Structure formats: structure tokens, C-alpha cells
Amino acid sequence: MTSREAVRAVERHVGATPGHTYALGGDAVLVSLSRGGQVVAKRGAGANAARAEAAGLRWLAEHGDVPLPGVHGYDEQWLVMDYVAPGAPSTAAAEEFGRGLAALHLRGAPAFGAPPPDGPADAWMGLAPMRNEPHDDWASFYARHRIEPYVRSAVEQGLFSEDHAAVFDDVCARLPELAGPPEPPARLHGDAWSGNVHWAADGRAWLIDPASYGGHRETDLAMLGLFGTPLLEHILGAYAEAARDAGTPLAEGWRDRTDLHQLFPLLVHAVLFGSGYARQAVAAARRALRA
Structure with missing residues (x-):
């Protein structure tokens, strides 16, 4: 159910056709896009959670001091943002x-x-x-x-x-x-x-x-x-x-x-x-x- 809901959230907020999905843990889902690229759909913990996180991401990223995922959109339940591939500390x-x-x-x-x-x-x-x-x-x-x-x-x-x-x-x-x-x-x-x-x-x-x-x-x-x-x-x-x-x-x-x-x-x-x-x-x- 979570994956299907995540796909619908990506359709709403990205305007692209979703492809494969992969559970990242908790209520976060990695969604591949048919046009290429990947996004993360994350279900909020409760009321206002997606809105609060989206606002925080945008506020912190305002001047580019530290990299943060870009926000594609959010609604009452879901936040859709860029996927950032993992690497190793240095x-x-x-x-x-x-x-x-x-x-x-x-x-x-x-x-x-x-x-x-x-x-x-x-x-x-x-x-x-x-x-x-x-x-x-x-x-x-x-x-x-x-x-x-x-x-x-x-x-x-x-x-x-x-x-x-x-x-x-x-x-x-x-x-x-x-x-x-x-x-x-x-x-x-x-x-x-x-x-x-x-x-x-x-x-x-x-x-x-x-x-x-x-x-x-x-x-x-x-x-x-x-x-x-x-x-x-x-x-x-x-x-x-x-x-x-x-x-x-x-x-x-x-x-x-x-x-x-x-x-x-x-x-x-x-x-x-x-x-x-x-x-x-x-x-x-x-x-x-x-x-």
C-alpha cells in the first residue's frame, strides 16, 4: 500500500511517470522515473509533518551553505524530494x-x-x-x-x-x-x-x-x-x-x-x-x- 501511495504522490508532485519503487525504511520510498532519475517520497509522521519538513529544507537551502535535497512538492501526507546517492565519509x-x-x-x-x-x-x-x-x-x-x-x-x-x-x-x-x-x-x-x-x-x-x-x-x-x-x-x-x-x-x-x-x-x-x-x-x- 505504501508503495502505491508513494507512486501517486510522485505523479501529483513531479508530473512524470513513476517506474520501479524501492522501500528505504520507515515510510520513505525510492521511486524511479520513466524519463530518468529518481526521487524519494516520504510519508509524514502526522499532521503538518510533510509541510514542516518541506519548509525546513527550503529555508536551510536558501543560500547554498550546505547541500540539501530539493523539494518537488508536498501535501497532507507526502513529501517528494530529490534522491541523493550515498557515498563514503571523507x-x-x-x-x-x-x-x-x-x-x-x-x-x-x-x-x-x-x-x-x-x-x-x-x-x-x-x-x-x-x-x-x-x-x-x-x-x-x-x-x-x-x-x-x-x-x-x-x-x-x-x-x-x-x-x-x-x-x-x-x-x-x-x-x-x-x-x-x-x-x-x-x-x-x-x-x-x-x-x-x-x-x-x-x-x-x-x-x-x-x-x-x-x-x-x-x-x-x-x-x-x-x-x-x-x-x-x-x-x-x-x-x-x-x-x-x-x-x-x-x-x-x-x-x-x-x-x-x-x-x-x-x-x-x-x-x-x-x-x-x-x-x-x-x-x-x-x-x-x-x-
């Missing part, structure tokens, strides 16, 4: 990616929590709902929309005790001091774990599957470190150098704040996948308070 690609990511972040956003242009306020982080709502400062946004909703959900699921929840309450209360020096809102990918850094056959590292919003640039960097992105130190080194050359160096102690910025993805994984991630989230929160 040092050159990692360093180019780090420099590009620094430039991308510096494109900025209207506010912390602002969605991409034409992006919905109610979006998605993978399979979890995510609220994008503009705030004047990062600490209040991060507490209200990136920590507290998922802590409540984890408590309701029995993953956190009240004592565990109190650790996150402490983090939220101290966020203004824990966050480091104030920064302007950055243009974030928002879900920059290793699986969304796509090493391509063209020798570059592409970004895919964004959950974009205006946020703190250290959040994307922390996500890169969460699940073992290849050649991470080359990426971070090139990023730091490019940011410094642009006159916007990373604030002192940014590596010490990694746990703080990893709380959001760890909490999302906890509510989606259970107790192992819940324990990691509590441990990260405690380390953040000691940093």
Missing part, C-alpha cells in the same frame, strides 16, 4: 560541511523558536510532536518547548519519578546561567544526528530530514555528537575556525554545555523508545547542572 567533506554549517547558522532566524517561513508552529522531531513558538530569549524557549513537555510525558509514562522530574526543574530554573553568553537565534537543522548527515556520492556531506527552527547553534553541534557522527572532530574544528573567521566565535565553554543541549533529543527518545534513554536524559541533566 575528511575533505567533513571540513567543508563544518564550514558550511557555521555559515548556515549565521543566516539567523527571526526569533528563538520561530518556524521556517511557511512552516507550521506544530511540527515534528522524528515521530514526536514539537512546538515552534517565537520567544525573545533562548532559555525560556528551551525550557517551555524543548524540556518541560517531554518531561511531563515521561512522568505520565512512568519513565521518570518525581525526583527525576525535579532535576529537570532545576535545569530549567538555572537555564539563564547555564546557557552561557547570550547569542542571536541561529538557523538550525534541529535534528542533526549522525543519520541525518548524509555522505553522498558527489563527495559532499548533505543534510536531510530537518526539524528546523530558530535556536541556539550549540544545539546542532551537540546533536552531531550524540550518536557518533563520522569525522566529528574534523567537522567541529572546521566549524569553530569558520565561526571565528566570521567574527562570531563559539563562546568559551561550549563543549561543557553539550549535555545541556542534548537534553531535548534524549527526552524525545525517552518518550518514544523508553527507559534506556530516560536514564541517559537524567544523567545528562545532572551533568549539565555540574558544568
